[in-house]
Amino acid sequence: DAGVTQSPTHLIKTRGQQVTLRCSPKSGHDTVSWYQQALGQGPQFIFQYYEEEERQRGNFPDRFSGHQFPNYSSELNVNALLLGDSALYLCASSRTGGPETEKLFFGSGTQLSVL
């Protein structure tokens, strides 16, 4: 039973570029959340997708956008990259309405470096 998988594991971009990160949720999960984790900080909520819709959004600018596909996988897109966007981007999955729905399962993340 595969857990949450994210790709790529590492990425280097320059300022102003655009990036797409990908996530496949744990088998049986239908909800995907994205988090940004800067060095030495806890994960910060970007947004959550359920039924292919953005269900809730954290305090992030519109440069951050996402998508969820019918197979529950998800993408995170960041436009006009800034140096401050350098961070570990984490995808977490859960099952809405299922047992232990409050518990999140995280992938290993994508380490994004913006130069």
Next chain:
Amino acid sequence: SQKIEQNSEALNIQEGKTATLTCNYTNYSPAYLQWYRQDPGRGPVFLLLIRENEKEKRKERLKVTFDTTLKQSLFHITASQPADSATYLCASYSGAGSYQLTFGKGTKLSVIP
């Protein structure tokens, strides 16, 4: 919005001793709190969830308490081992009906042999 404070950024402890980590919350009194473990370069891994009507919860060498009066949760690791060295994160949802899980900055635990 919810604020989670983990006062100790780092905690060093001798192998075999009990480690105690503190988590305080403000702004919203959650129905439950969660604790996660994170190793370097990896995503957090769920450890325990404690509800407001549960004063204490145990899982093997782990124990969590929840004091709604103090707005505080304590996380204990008994008989600590070097393999317990990691960052431990406390988290709660940001409000009633919210899907946003708010994390503290974490406490980096180092267990010294």
